[in-house]
Amino acid sequence: MHFLHKPLPYLLFGVLFEYFTTLCSPLQVSPVSCGSKNISSYYGHCVTSQEGVRELVCFVPLGLSRNGWECVWTPRKHLVYQTHRYTLIIEQKMIHSCKMYANISGTSQTFNLSKKRNMTAHVFDESDPKSCTKNVFSGSPQQLVRCGPPSNVDLNRHSRQLDIQASWRREENKYIALYSVRYKELKSQSWKEPPVKSKDSNRCTLGNLNSSLSYVVQIQCVANDKCTQCPWSKNFTVPPELTDKPVMEMVEDFPQTKGSRLVIIKWKFAASELAEGYSVTVGKASGEDPIEAFNTSRTLLRLALSHSAYHLTITAFNKAGNSPAAQRTIPPLDDKDLYGRLNVTFNGNMSFTVSWVDDLIKTYSCFSVEWWRRGEKAAHKSFYEDENNYEVIHLEEPLELYKKYTFTLHTRPHKEPCNLKFINNSESTYGSIQSFFTEGSPISAPGNITSSNVSQSSMVLEWTAVPEEDNRGFLLGYFLHYTERLQDWTDTEPNITVDAGSTSYELVDLQSSTVYRVQLSAFTSAGMGVRSSAAYFETKPEGLLVDLSTVVILQLTYLISHILNGRPVLSSVPPQHP
Template sequence: MHFLHKPLPYLLFGVLFEYFTTLCSPLQVSPVSCGSKNISSYYGHCVTSQEGVRELVCFVPMGLSRNGWECVWTPRKHLVYQTHRYTLIIEQKMIHHCKMYANISGTSQTFNNLSKKRNMTAQVFDESDPKSCTKDVFRGSPQQLVRCGPPSNVDLNRHSRQLDIQASWRKEENKYIALYSVRYKDLKSQSWKEPPVQSKDSNRCSLGNLNSSLSYVVQIQCVANNKCTQCPWSKNFTVPPELTDKPVIEMVEDFPQTKGSRLVIIKWKFAASELAEGYSVTVGKASGEDPIEAFNTSRTLLRLALSHSAYHLTITAFNKAGNSPAAQRTIPPLDDKDLYGRLNVTFNGNTSFTVSWVDDLIKTYSCFSVEWWRRGEKAAHKSFYEDENNYEVIHLEEPLELYKKYTFTLHTRPHKEPCNLKFINNSESTYGSIQSFFTEGSPISAPGNISSSNVSQSSMVLEWTAVPEEDNRGFLLGYFLHYTERLQDWTDTEPNITVDAGSTSYELVDLQSSTVYRVQLSAFTGAGMGVRSSAAYFETKPEASLTVGGVIAGAIVGVTLLLLVVHLGSQLLKRAKKLLWPNIPNPGNSNAIQKIDGVCDLELLELINRQMLKEEEGDSNSLHIVNGREEMSPVGNLHRNADSCLHLNTDHGESQGPSLSTIATDRAQDPTSDTITSIPTDMRQTDPVLISTVAHQCHPLAFLSDYTTMELFQQAMPHCVPTNTSSSLESQDQSSQISQARSVKPGQS
C-alpha cells in the first residue's frame, strides 16, 4: 500500500485529522486497493486473542442482491478507549482482488463486487491500543454465505409449566426455513441448557418442565440448509414467571339508565398482581352477534354502557410471557320492567312472526335488531333497516315449537346502514321485551307435596309446590283446589276454590271438627285445567281435645302459682299479726303453774261449800259466813269453773229453799239483824239446792282473765289435793280447812 511508505509525521497528521473529523460528522469509509505482501509486513505483529476483536463473519442476507455483502464482528471485551478504529481487508487471491476499509468506527461493514466463484478471506484488525494489535480471520465460499435470520417476530406464551414459542422470519426468508432451534437458561444462570430444543415445524416450538415461578432467557436460530447456510442466534428474549392464577371477579353490577341502556361496573382482583402488566377484558353478545370487543386496562375496574341483552365476559391477566387462565361470567339480560317501550308479537305460522312497536321510532332510528330465545337456550338474532313502518316481518330458519315460551326483545342502534353491530360499548339500547307462546296448552303435571299446617277444629292451612314451568305449557293463571269429606263421593257440585298463580298456600275454613277431608289440586292456563294431583287426606281436631303437653303445662303453671300465693300470704299474715296483735306472755308457761302437781276436783269443792254454808232450817233471814278460804281449782280450770257456775244456776232454777240471792235480799231488807244462822248439817247431805246455791257463790277469781297479776293469782290458789287420795285423808283435810263461822253484826268490820 502506497500510504505505508509515507513519513511518520504525515501519518500522525492524517490520524489526528481523521479523529477530529469523526467527532464533527460521520466518517464515510471508502475501499482502497491493497497488496498481500504489504498487509503481512504492516500487520504482522497483530495476533488473534479471545480478549481482542473476535467472531468475524461475512455473509449475504437472504433476499438481497448477491452483490450486497456484509461482515460483522465483536469488539474486545474490555473497553479502555472511547473510540475504536478497525480495518477490514477482503481478499480473493486467485483473481488478485484485495480491498481495504480503514478507520471503521462500528462493528460491521458492507461491500460488493465480490466474485461468487472464488473463496474469500476477510481479516479485521483492531489498533485501538497502541501497545497491542488484535485480529480475527474469516474464510468461506460466497455461494455458501447466505444468511437467514434472526426471526423478525417472536410470540411467547407460558402455561402449565410450559413455554410455547411462535417465531417468524421475513417473507423472503420464511419460505426457505423449515425448522428452527431454541436454547434457554434460567435468568440467573451463566450457561445454556444443552442440547437446544428443535421446533415441530417452521413456526411452533414448546419448552416443557419449566419452573413456573422462575424467569428464563431464550434465543432462537433457524436450522441451516443449502438455501440458508448461516443461521445466527437471535437476541435474548426475557420470559417473566408464569401467571398461574386466574383473576377473581368480585362484582358485576347493573345500574339502569334512561332509554333502555344500563351501566355495568365490573370489578376483579388478581393474586399475582405484581407479575401482571395489564388485564384484557373481552365482551360479546350471548347471541353470538359480532363483534367481540377487547378492552386492555392496567386497572382492576371497568365500566361499560350496554343494552339489556345478555353478554359473555372474559378477563385475563397478561405479561410478556403470555396470559393467565381466564375468568368467565355471563351478564344476564336486565329485567323487562325497566324498559320504556311496548312491544307486540304476532305469529304468521311457525316459520315467521311480526314484531311491532307503538312509538314512532323511525324518526330517530333506522337500524334495529331483534333477539328471541327460549329459556336455557342460546338467543337467535336478526338486524334490519326500517324507515317507513313501525313493524317488521321476521322469517325463521327453524320453526317455532308448540307449548314453548319465547322471549322477544327489540334493540335500537344509532348507526346507519349496514345495521350490523359496530362495537359493544355504548352501541345500542333496548326498546322493549315481551314473552309469548306460539301455541298454549294445559299443564301436564299437578302441584306436588301437598301438606297441612295450623290444623284446628274448623280450619287448616294447605301448602304445595308449584308446577314446573316447562310443564305449564302456557301462562299459569292459577290453581283449582278441590276438597270434600272423605266418606262423600266426588260430585259436580263439590266445592272448588280458585287460588292465584303466585300463591302456594291456602287456608280452608268453616270445617267440621274430627272430620277427615280429601284434598286435590290442579293448575290451569288459558288452554284449560291440567291434571289433578293425587288425593291427600287431612283430619281436623276434636272439639275438646287437650294435648298431654297442654295438661302438663297447665298443672305446672297452677302449682307454681299456688306456691307463690301461699308464700306471699304467709309473709303478709306474719306482718299483720305483728302490727295488730302484739305478743302477750302466757301464764301457763310460768314456774308457778309448773309447780301445781294436779288439778282440783270439783267434788272436793262441793264438800267444802256444804260445810261453809250453814243455813238454819226455816230461818231465811239469817246468813252464815264461812270464815276461811275456799278451795279453788287451778288457773287452768278457772274458765271451766266459771262456766260451771253459770250452768248450775240454770239447771236448778226451780229448786226449793232459800238461795244465796234470797239470803242477800233478806239482809238488805233487815240490816238490823245481827246474827247469821249456820247451815244445818242435814241440809248439806240431802238438799240439792245448796249445791246450786254454792255454785252461784263462785269465787271472783273464777272470772279473772289471763291479765290477773301473779300475786293475786297465788293468793287465790290453794294447794289442790290429788283426786286419787283415800277417803280417810279426804275427810281429815276437809275438817282441817273449815273455819268457824263468826257472827257479824251491823257496824262491825
C-alpha cells in the same frame, strides 16, 4: 508514523491511506482499492487478541441483492473510547480484488462482492492510538449463505411448558424446515443440552419447566444446503408462568335511562406482581360479533351495555402469555320499567312480527331483535327500518309449541350496515316481552299439599307451584277441589279458584270431625292441567259437647256412690284427679 522506516512502495501506500482517511467523515464507508501486499506491512503491528476486536464473520444474507455481502464483528471487551474506528479490508486473491472500508464506527459493514470466488476479510480496530487489534475470516460463498435469526417470535407459557412460534423473513421461510431452541434458567450460566428441535418450521414446545422461574431462550434455524449459516438469535427473556385465575369480586348492574345500564367489574389477582396487565373480553351471549377486548393495568372496568346477556372473561398477561381465564355470564337485565312497549305476533312457526308503539324511526334506523327460551342461547337478527314501526323476522328453525320465548328489541345509533360495531356504549334496549307461539295446559300438578291451623271448621292448605317448564303457557291460577272423604266426586263438588301468585288458601265452613279429600290443578288459557294426588285432612271434633257429657257422667257416678254408701251429697262434684 509506523511506516516512516518502510521502503518507498509502502510509504506511498501509507500516504495514500492517510489521504483517504483524512477526507472521509466518521460515517464515510465508501470502498477504496488497496494493494494486498501492503496490508501486512501497514497493519503488521496489529495483533490478534481475546481482549481486542474478535468474532469476525462474513456471510451472504439470503434474499439480499445479487452480490450482497455482510461482515459483522464484536468490539474489544474493555471499551474506553467514545469513538470507534474500524477498517475492513476484503480480498479475493484469485481475481486480485482488494477493497478497503475505512472509518467504520459500527460493528458491521455491507458490501458488494463476487459470489464466485473465495474471500478473506480483515478487520482492524484502530480506536486506541497506542494499540491496534485485528481479526481475520476466510470462506467460500457457497458455505456462507445465512438465514436468520427469526424476524418474529411469539412465546406462550402454560401448564409448565413454553410454546414457541418463530418465523423468518419471506425470502428465508421457504428454505427453513426446522429450527432449534436452547434455553436456561435466568440466573444460570450454562444452556441446557441438547437444544430442542421444533415440530415443524413454525412450532416448538419446551416441557417440564418450573412455573415459578424465568428463562432465557435463543433460536436458530437448522442449517441446510440453502441456509449454510444459522446464527443464534438474541436472548428472549421469558417471565414466570401465570398459573392463577383472576378472581371477580364484583359484577354489578346500575340501570341508566333509555334502556342502558352501567356494569362495573372489579377483580383481584394473587400474582399481581408478575402481571403486566389484564385483558377483559366482552361479547354478546347470542354470539353476535364482535367480541371486544379491553386491555388495562387496573383491576376495575366500567362498561355501558344494553339489557342483553353478555359473556365476560378476564385474564392476566405478561410477555410469557396469559393466565387461566376467569369467566362470568352477565344475565339479561330484567327491567320492568323499560320505556318501550313491544308486541309480537306469530305468522306460523317460521316467522314472527315484532312491532313497537313509539315512532323510533325518527331517531333510529338500525335495530336488533333477540329471542330465546329460558336456559338457552339467544338468537338474533339486526335490520334496517326507516318506514314502518314493525319488522317481519323469518326464522331458520321453527318455533316450538308450549315453550315460552322472550323477545327484546334494541336500538342502535349507527347507520347501515346494522351489525354491531362494538360492545361498549353501542346500543340501548327499547322493550321486552314474553310470549308463547302456542300455549298448552299444565302437564304436572302442584305438589307437597299440607295443612296447618286446623280447627273444627277451617284449615289452611299450602302447596308448591308447578315447575315453570311444565305449565306450557302463562299460569292463570289454581283449581282447588275438595269434598268429604266418603262422598263420590260429582259435578257439584266445590271448586275454588286461587290466584296464580298464591300457594296457600284457607278452607272455611267445614264440618267438625270430618275427613276431607283435597286435590289441586293448575290452569292456563289452554285449560286445566292434571290433578294432584289426593291428600286427606280431618277437622277437629266439637270439644265443648264432649266436655259436658263427661261432666254429667261424673255427676251421676258421684250421686249413686254417695246414696248407696249413706254419705251426704254435696252441692257440686269434687275435683277429679288423674
